[in-house]
Structure formats: structure tokens, C-alpha cells
Amino acid sequence: MPSPAPKRKGDTRERLLEFAESSVLEKGFDATSIDELIAAAGITKSGFFYHFRDKTELARALLTRYIDRENEMFDVLFGRADELNDDPLHGFLVGLKMLAELVADLPNGHPGCLIAAYCYQDRLFDQQVRDLNAQSVLLWRKRFRTRLDMIAERYPPRIAVDLDDLADMLSAVADGGIILSRVLRDPMVMPRQILLYRDFVKAVFTGA
Amino acid sequence: MPSPAPKRKGDTRERLLEFAESSVLEKGFDATSIDELIAAAGITKSGFFYHFRDKTELARALLTRYIDRENEMFDVLFGRADELNDDPLHGFLVGLKMLAELVADLPNGHPGCLIAAYCYQDRLFDQQVRDLNAQSVLLWRKRFRTRLDMIAERYPPRIAVDLDDLADMLSAVADGGIILSRVLRDPMVMPRQILLYRDFVKAVFTGA
């Protein structure tokens, strides 16, 4: 039953975060002014400070929201891939393909990685934010490392590589691919890099 | 013969660029104030505007300087690698190893890629800067693509990959590796990613 559009609680805050995220990815955190956010959201400045104690709280909220969303995306994606395959290697390869397609289907290309954006504005943030950043990258390393261990059990690697490095490489290729796509204004570069990483993983464990 | 330290022309400007570059890589362009640059260089604000018409001219100068330096670095590096090897594959592999060692030897890790920093502050810059950015990435693609073509002539690829993508992957892995290194505060992550890319190239052309 369709709820009759009640004044949704937390809606304004969510909209502020939404505007802020895309602005931060395009101009950086410092250049994202509170004025432009409230203009977009249609409230006054004091309204902003009702939702966020100060600008650094916005930074934190933005980052945790991003990390949570990204983790959920990986859960769903590789979860679905595993439902279709009970072989860990094939599940991973299918998941990577789905990831590439997901990004390829975005009309304007990947909107950008907040971790990367924050990383190049490091000094603007406090230790808490920097730690959140590091933690999330380590979590992805662990996530993919676990997966690679499972694969290596059944498929002894044909190429001797460090599996932590191979796990990291997905993050690296993704972040690097996003940068290339944005700079070249070619949305397809990033998904093609993901597929190239996929070729590498296949080569490591199957020799082709 | 040691020259008696004449008042070096262009010295102040160069120092301004030096301070600016490291500040931009740490905080971003917008958060890098002219005040902090002149404080570091020991001149007044008007002195800055003698060297640069406005802040966007600083942005341009910073970027062209960075691109030129990076290109020269690649010339020297792969030039030396080729002197030691007349096989194009081995020359490339040696060059990649030298690149990894170069970065591994930096005491504080890689200082960051200006292309990436600018990319995440896109909206702050004019079309000229964005075009410079894109051009330099295309130049690296071409540089490495040419190299890969030479290799492919002698070593028919064992793994079917697009050579433009494989060329791009070096940039992607480098930029992504820099981000991981910075976020994790582990300088070795980036060189290890370069070496992993090296393993992939070797696998593509030799099957191991």
C-alpha cells in the first residue's frame, strides 16, 4: 500500500548529503560551500546547522554514508554472483563482470570515489576521518583477500603473486580507472580496466 | 667551477611552484592559499602577483611543470632500461622494476599525482587545464601502447587483451596505488602494485 507521502523525517538531511557528495566529487570538500548546499536543498543556513554541528560533521557523515553504501553494493553484487555459481573463482569472475557492467551502464560514468577525493584533501580532515578512510580500504582488502584464498585452495596459482596485493589491485584499478575515465571524459575506460583486472585474475588461477 | 650563488633569476617563482605543488597534493587547490605560499617563500602578496597574473595561472603553471617532469622521468627511466636490454619486453620489465624501486626509495612515499588531484577538483579549473590533463594521459597511453606494440611483434600475446587498455592500466595502477599508499599510510603499497602490473605484462606476453 502506497504511503501518502508523509513529511519524511531525515529527508532534508539526506538531500543535503546527496548534494554535498556530488559537489565534493566535482570540486573537492573545501570548495563545496554550505551556501550552495542550502540553496539546492531550499533551506536557510541555520537549517544546515540544525542537521550538522559544523562542516567537519558533514565530512564524517558523507564518508560513513559512502562507505556503507559501497560495502552494501559489494555484498549484493558478489552475493548474486555466488548464487549463480558455487565455484568461488567463477563467482568472483562473474561478480567482476557485473561490476564492470554496472559502471558501464551509468549514463555519465562513475561519479567518483569519495575515498580518493578525501585522500587528495587529506589535510582538511581530522584523524577520525583519515582513520575511517584507512579502515574501509583495509576492509576491502580483507574482503577480496578472503575470496582469493578460497579460490587459491581449489585453483593453485599459476603465477606467483601476493594475494593481498592482488586484492588491493582491484581497489587500485577501480580508483585509477575512475580517474582516467574522468580525465579522458570516457566512461568506458573504468569498466574496461575492471575487465582487464578480471583477465589477470583468470590468468593467475587458470593460466589463461 | 662553482658559481658564486648569483641572485638566481626565476628562483622565487620556482620556489612558489614547489610549495604550491606539495600543498595542492595535500589539501587541494582551493585550500591552498596564496598567503601560505608567500609566507613560505618569504615575499609579499604583491610579489606573488608579479609572478602569476592570478591563481588560475598558478594552476596552469603547476600542471605543465608536473607533466613535463613526469614525461622526462619516463624518458630517462625507460631510456636507461633500454640501454641495458635490446629486447623491448625485457626493457619494459626492467623499466617497471626501476620505477617501482624509485618510488619505494622515496622516504615519505610517492608525493601524489597532480592529475589525480586536479581530477577531483575538476570544476575549479578552466577548459585549458582540463584539456592539458586529458592530453597528458593520452600521451602516456600512446607512449606505452607503442612499447606494447613492439613487444607484441616479438612475443605474440598468450592472453587476449586490448593493448590500449593494458597501456592505460599502468596509469590506473599507479594512480590507484598512490591513493592506497596514502590512505593506508604505507609507502610500499604503490610500488608493489607496479610490480604486480609487471607480473601481468609478463604473463600476457610469455605465459608466465
Place this chain on the structure above:
DNA sequence: TGTACATCAGTGAACGCGCGTTCACTGATGTAC
């Protein structure tokens, strides 16, 4: 059911500071004749 109070989601006005930029000026060095 009515009343009292609390909470939610803001408004409106004011603040001071830092920022990029402009302008008229200057003292030392270089160049033409």
C-alpha cells in the same frame, strides 16, 4: 478529551576573518648610445 510541555525542523540577523585581486609605487640591475 483537554491541557502542558518537549521535541523537531527549522528562520533571520549578525559576526569576523581570510581570501583573491588591484593599484600606485620603488630600488636594483641591464642596455643603448
Place this chain on the structure above:
DNA sequence: TGTACATCAGTGAACGCGCGTTCACTGATGTAC
């Protein structure tokens, strides 16, 4: 060699605007009894 002028590498003071932040206040909704 001396003089006139030009260029180089800045100085010093002032500008206005935008920024993040604060503070007292408000009108609508929710909750206790």
C-alpha cells in the same frame, strides 16, 4: 665612460566578497497525564 631609459622583482595599503559559525527565536508536531 657617462647618462637616460627600460626592465626586473618586488613592496604596502586597501578593497569587497564569501565563508563558516553563533544566537535568540518560532511554528508545527508528538507525548504524558
